[in-house]
Amino acid sequence: MRIVSGMRPTGKLHLGHYFGVIENWKKLQEDHETFFFVADWHALTTAYKNTKDLQKNIRELMIDWLALGLDPEKSVLFIQSKVKEHAELHLLFSMITPKSWLEWNPTYKDMKYNLLKLQDIALQFRGGLRDAVKEFMGLIPYKIEDFEKFEERLLDDLAETFISALFEGEIEPQLLKNLNVSKRDFYETDTYGFLGYPVLQAADILIYKGEGVPVGEDQLPHIELTREIARRFNYLYGDTFPEPEAILTETPKVPGTDGRKMSKSYNNAIFFADTEEEVQKKVMKMFTDPQKLRKNDPGRPDICPVFMYHKLFTKDSDLIEQIDRDCRAGKLGCVECKRIMLQGLEEFLAPIRERRQTVERDIDKLIQIFEEGSQKAREKAKATMEEVRTAMNLK
């Protein structure tokens, strides 16, 4: 199977990236033809205003990928913007993609509202209107085929109108002030590129005739859109593209050091570029069961982030069971428990850190690997574009 996937360059990778994505990619590269790209154009869909760190972030990602075990002998590793054919296919796909497919894409709305911290307000507004919308629907003098779907559409449209009116100052200006988001933020997020990024994603996958795309559940609507675009193209111009399958994988959850989702923006991440001392400091400050204040207080390992790390990094399963028992019985203190966990974590991180340093010492080689990967990708992309242009009578 040919697998295609990409990652936005947003800085150094952390444990969450490894267990959420890279570990799976490493498995896939063993048995499949794999194309993995640094999605630098995608990074611009939401962070176009500040590109100062873009090259640095791309470099960090390249270093991390190699240090974590993505292998240029097994995978085509490349940079999206080095293969301009992605942009051409994106343009052609944008001609055949109905705007409504993008506007109704749930990920687009979620991302937009999340970025602007509008999720709660939109949900509240929808919730408050549900009964009124139901009543209104009872008055419509036409037969409605799919009652539920239509109700959701109405609620979505009303919420969208409400949010726009809010930003236009037509509704209670204080509400907008409380949100601490400006009208400018709203319109600057609402770009053509942001709306159309699933079309670029479809181009990224289909240009290599990707058959499988490893994704998380939240990305499923995008893969569905890629399949719809492929179907539409094939219907209009003849069979050209496969309909790629989503490859859903269970990934272990790695909480951040404060127990929330691991994220750079929460300042709770353990990075592969961290030194041993930095990791040690982060671990010793990690959140634990808040009810266990002293060693002999009984603890609850099932809600403790340190214990979740034990499950990932402490190799001896008897020791994990012992920790579980001793924590519950108030026989183990959190400081000691963290020290034990740190050993396993360091055993995992130390060789990666070392490989990172090796890769960093020879940046020319790193650049060459990605140049060669981009060249291989370009050859495949060029061949697909020849077919596409012929199919569309563009040559």
Ligand code: SF4
């Ligand atoms: S002893 Fe370990 S598992 Fe128990 S609460 Fe403390 S850190 Fe968590």
